[in-house]
Amino acid sequence: MLITKLKAKEDIEALVTGKVFIVNCHGCKEVSFPEAEAKALQKELCDSGKVTGILTTDYICNPENMKLRLEKHRKEIDAADMVLVFSCGVGVQSVAEYFEDKKVCAGCDTIALPGFQGVTPLEYKCDQCGECYLNITGGICPLTACSKSLVNGQCGGAKDGKCEVDPNMECGWERIYQRLKMLGRLDLLKVPVQLRNYATDKEV
Amino acid sequence: MKISEKFSRGEFVVTTEVGPPKGFHVEPLIEEAKEYLSNITAVNVTDNQSSVMRLSSLATCKALKDAGLNPIYQLTCRDRNRMALESDLLSAAMFGIENILxxxxxHTKLGDHPQAKPVFDLDSVSLLYTVGQLEKGVDLGGNELVGEPPKFCKGAVVSPCSDSIDAQLAKMERKVMAGAEYFQTQAVFDSERFISFMEKAKQFGVPVQLGVIIPKSVGMCRYLNANVAGVHVPDNLIDELKADKEKTKAGITGVEITARLIKECLPYCQGVHIMAQGWESKVPDILKLAGI
Known part of the structure; x- marks a missing residue:
């Protein structure tokens, strides 16, 4: 099973720029979602007048299902500067892929526990690393999109935009670069040096 | 000697590289280096290059240093986690090795042990940061080192002819921010592309050494074009190698092409890094022909 854990309150507040549309995914029975904490945090955001709408739904990892649900809130989403997603990493990546020119951020970190891992399509992988990077990589996971799981940018191995390990696989960091460019967020490539923390699962 | 001393004096820095053998008999490598490379500022020692298991870079660096040469210790993040890398950096300091890359x-899948676990606990950027931390007297766990901290001249690489050039420049900037003091480039065969790259790279204010591989044969160039990311040998150079087979076989064409590339790029860079790949004996000829 999975645990989704809220990111620190100050981290989420720092992510929210302008108006925000919120998506909560309570999809898989296999995912433990911090409902009460998320609700309290979102109420504070609502009280500050920053929220254009909230959609609480399930299985946003299923692109067809996600589109149908989100399109019912099109006006509220258009009125927002960003979409904040409270789900596992797969859900965030699905929404980011759909709104490719809108800022999409993760409100949770995803951590693996033994057992079933929920219902996910293979295109969007989440490594359940417990320190979600999607907010600094334009919604594309560097751990699963890069064959070396690099977190500080592209290696020298990309040829014609493809990975050195698998010529059928797009270079994850080329994708991230292009996405950040489209979002006007190339400044995120200058964040401090990132170091993986393999001790995160012990905090659960 | 730290090669940064030469860069800061505005000198054109020449380096080359050797690959350790698949075995522990290092004497032929040392003898060849003493004969042909003793006038070179520093010699890189590759670290399980192309993911092929060999004698370690660190041990070979020590042997070169004992023979009076100035080694550049290459470290990759493929085979060791942060603890092993930090430990080897301390070992390098103990041996008096002053330059690192x-x-x-x-990836392990490209080499001769495709079944091995690829580590990549750190990457080039976080490794540079790690060295900086050790130089401040603390390790990545936040623990203090005992005694005087090590001090290295820290280098990094960049790929000027990559087709993802914007992503490469972004990474180069991250390496500068993490403490890179000089860059060696992936092999360049097209001086115009290198010069246009340098127009963008000079903003970082860090010395860049042009990387060159001596083209040995038409087959080698075709192999590079098909398999090595960021390396492209233009058709006109391949035609030049085809033109006189005897001359190419004797290595004269390769020496001429390499010297010409260096001459064309010389005003735009701060040094050259010659990857001779077994043709170390040609390095003096190349430098003479390039007028260095």
């Missing part, structure tokens, strides 16, 4: 490294 930090790389991410090729």
């Amino acid at each position: 930090c790389l991410t490294g090729d």
